[in-house]
Amino acid sequence: MTERSELAPEILDYYLRGREDGRLRSGRGRLEFWRTQDVLRRVLPPAPARVLDVGGASGVHAEWLAADGYRVEVVDPVPMHVEQAAALPGVVARVGDARALEAADGSVDAVLLLGPLYHLTDRADRVRALAEARRVVRPGGVVAAATISRWAAVHDMIRLGRYTEEPVRRVADDSARDGLLRGDERTGFTTAYFHDPDEITAEFADAGLPDARRYALEGVFSLYAEVDEWLDDPERRGLLLDVARRSEGEPTLLGIAGHMLTVAHA
Numbered sequence: 168m169t170e171r172s173e174l175a176p177e178i179l180d181y182y183l184r185g186r187e188d189g190r191l192r193s194g195r196g197r198l199e200f201w202r203t204q205d206v207l208r209r210v211l212p213p214a215p216a217r218v219l220d221v222g223g224a225s226g227v228h229a230e231w232l233a234a235d236g237y238r239v240e241v242v243d244p245v246p247m248h249v250e251q252a253a254a255l256p257g258v259v260a261r262v263g264d265a266r267a268l269e270a271a272d273g274s275v276d277a278v279l280l281l282g283p284l285y286h287l288t289d290r291a292d293r294v295r296a297l298a299e300a301r302r303v304v305r306p307g308g309v310v311a312a313a314t315i316s317r318w319a320a321v322h323d324m325i326r327l328g329r330y331t332e333e334p335v336r337r338v339a340d341d342s343a344r345d346g347l348l349r350g351d352e353r354t355g356f357t358t359a360y361f362h363d364p365d366e367i368t369a370e371f372a373d374a375g376l377p378d379a380r381r382y383a384l385e386g387v388f389s390l391y392a393e394v395d396e397w398l399d400d401p402e403r404r405g406l407l408l409d410v411a412r413r414s415e416g417e418p419t420l421l422g423i424a425g426h427m428l429t430v431a432h433a
């Protein structure tokens with residue numbers, strides 16, 4: 168296992184470029200954002216519940232959660248993210264690591280892990296992060312964790328027209344083989360772990376969170392070339408979000424979605 172509070176240097180460098188704050192606010196990133204919001208609004212306990220947003224970055228979700236009346240604390244290992252999140256109205260933020268949370272046992276109503284699990288490349292670290300979430304949430308509280316799907320890099324590189332480049336194809340193919348995206352600029356991301364859909368429920372169970380439910384976030388829709396135009400147009404956006412919601416639990420589509428959200432009750 169890596170040192171608990173240690174963020175791999177290439178992951179820190181990647182986030183210090185400051186692109187995370189805009190990622191979900193424009194383009195096809197909006198589909199991930201709106202779908203995450205849609206699922207969370209259905210599964211979270213009602214406001215003013217206490218939500219610990221671990222790996223919350225600059226607070227892109229903390230912002231609307233606070234506006235919805237939740238008491239939100241962001242925990243993130245990147246000090247720049249913590250400064251950005253702490254500047255948001257109603258949001259508290261601190262530097263920390265998903266594997267060793269400072270929060271007391273049973274002290275929050277919900278824990279979000281929308282990022283840490285796909286940057287923890289050792290299974291033991293991911294289970295530890297989930298077990299920490301399980302520890303700090305009250306009995307009956309909610310743990311929700313995002314994962315990136317195993318074939319995401321291959322799908323993205325084909326969509327972006329980069330899969331024809333041999334070095335890019337090798338990195339993407341390797342990640343589909345063993346789940347590990349080896350920190351490589353060529354794919355536009357950093358060191359990450361990409362889950363098979365069935366792995367994540369086993370990791371939840373090993374952390375004391377059985378009976379987790381999985382939700383496809385973007386579904387297949389973020390792979391369509393026209394998705395931006397659909398999201399720009401309120402009528403077509405409504406249709407897209409509606410069908411994404413109706414197909415979110417369809418087992419045959421789970422691994423196609425770029426991101427999945429897995430939710431369990433403590």
Ligand SMILES: C[S@@+](CC[C@H](N)C(=O)[O-])C[C@H]1O[C@@H](n2cnc3c(N)ncnc32)[C@H](O)[C@@H]1O
Nearest residue numbers: 221222223224243244245264265281282283286
């Ligand atoms: C892609 S961003 C996701 C941000 C936001 N939660 C979202 O859903 O868009 C991943 C975040 O996880 C954070 N992170 C990486 N490793 C972590 C760890 N071990 N503990 C807590 N957060 C971590 C990063 O600093 C980054 O802010």
